Amino acid sequence: MARPVLEPGAVIDGFRLDAVVHRGGMSDLWRVTRAGDETPLLMKVPLIKEGADPAAVVSFEMEQMIMPRLGGPHVPTFIAAGDFAVQPYIVMERIEGQSLLPHLKHLPLPYDVVAALGVKIATALDALHRQHVVHLDVKPSNIMLRPTGDAVLLDYGLAHHAQLPDLMQEEFRVPFGTAPYMSPEQLKGNRSDPRSDQFALGVLLYFFSTGVRPFGEGETLRAMRRRLWRDPEPPRKLRADYPPWLQEIVLRCLEIEASWRYPTAAQLAFELSHPELVKLTQRSERTQRDPFTVVLRRRFNTDLTAPRKRTDAAEQVSTAPIVAAAVDLAADVSLNEALRSTTARILATLPAARLACLNVNKVHRLAIDTTLDVAGQSKQVDRLVRLRHWAEPLKLDGSRLTVHVLEAVDPADAILDFVRGNRVDHVLIGARDPSLMRSLLGSVSAKVAAEAPCSVTIVRPS
Structure with missing residues (x-):
């Protein structure tokens, strides 16, 4: 069967394409309408053409499997999906709000604003983890704020669902994610630990409060693997007035070993909501990175480089x-x-x-x-x-x-x-x-x- 032509005015399974609102490297987003339905709608269509990355197709399959299982204010409401045999697509609620991208023009943000954003995002992650899903691509462009103030997590193409086959892990042997935000365990091939999302949120909090990404912009696997043993500069070295309680939280999120971070995103949200109650450790006082001797021990510590067993995000939340x-x-x-x-x-x-x-x-x-x-x-x-x-x-x-x-x-x-x-x-x-x-x-x-x-x-x- 011939694929429908994607152009304004075309109708696919009752959805009328109005206009492209975003063109990405792996998919296009169309504003669509449906007769008798006043809900603002968005259609996501994967780019399938000569030379297309096979991972783009697989990640779209994952998103089609995961999104119908999600609910609540922190995810876009799923509406419909199209078959790959005719035209693959996902139709979802179009969020009335803004992504975090505009904030990048005004970095660094005030500390209280960063903490408030952190609470919203951590709360959204907790809701997602309770539905057995680890997002694995938390970054400003994948987060929107509803008019109600609730954070919404977008794009589940790289996500892991504990109760579904992980096609990305089964079909590929390289880590997928956005380089500056990827956790050490993602780099080691572990896609099931919900604390990976906590690490990415730690990167975002560090970036939004200092204006600098903690691990730079390096996108090669070699550059990214340094975070398996190299800690970032403490925020207080970059900004002398950096609050100790916020440094304590951010550096705990960025711990190399996942077990050293917060047990759950809910506990992280709790800390960010109550800065006066944060228990300060030596993390809060640091102004220098770990000495080279510590880095060397980490570099050759096989426990840190060994892959971890698969976990269920919802089960991990229930234990903490x-x-x-x-x-x-x-x-x-x-x-x-x-x-x-x-x-x-x-x-x-x-x-x-x-x-x-x-x-x-x-x-x-x-x-x-x-x-x-x-x-x-x-x-x-x-x-x-x-x-x-x-x-x-x-x-x-x-x-x-x-x-x-x-x-x-x-x-x-x-x-x-x-x-x-x-x-x-x-x-x-x-x-x-x-x-x-x-x-x-x-x-x-x-x-x-x-x-x-x-x-x-x-x-x-x-």
């Missing part, structure tokens, strides 16, 4: 959840001990989990609340200290524990807002003894259990 323990400091000792005991049992099975201890300082809707107690001490500081005291027996490393005092008229709403805003996976909350007031108005634990978008465990003393 963000757990929130809502601690009522005014509750009975027995209830808080039961809550701590339950928290300890859960964390014992999840060594990469992160714990956020929450307490809500209930404020009045109309009356003016004081911030000091009768002894003249800060109520917030007192609660923070008591939360840390509650968590002390758990013996968690500082990088796995944060404490938060929230202020709200409704404690349940405050907890729910924190859970939604920080992509918490599991909430632990104590149930107070029943009373007439609670039976009439409803308890905090009941409301959290009913409305939280995650698992909730309600604890009672034995």
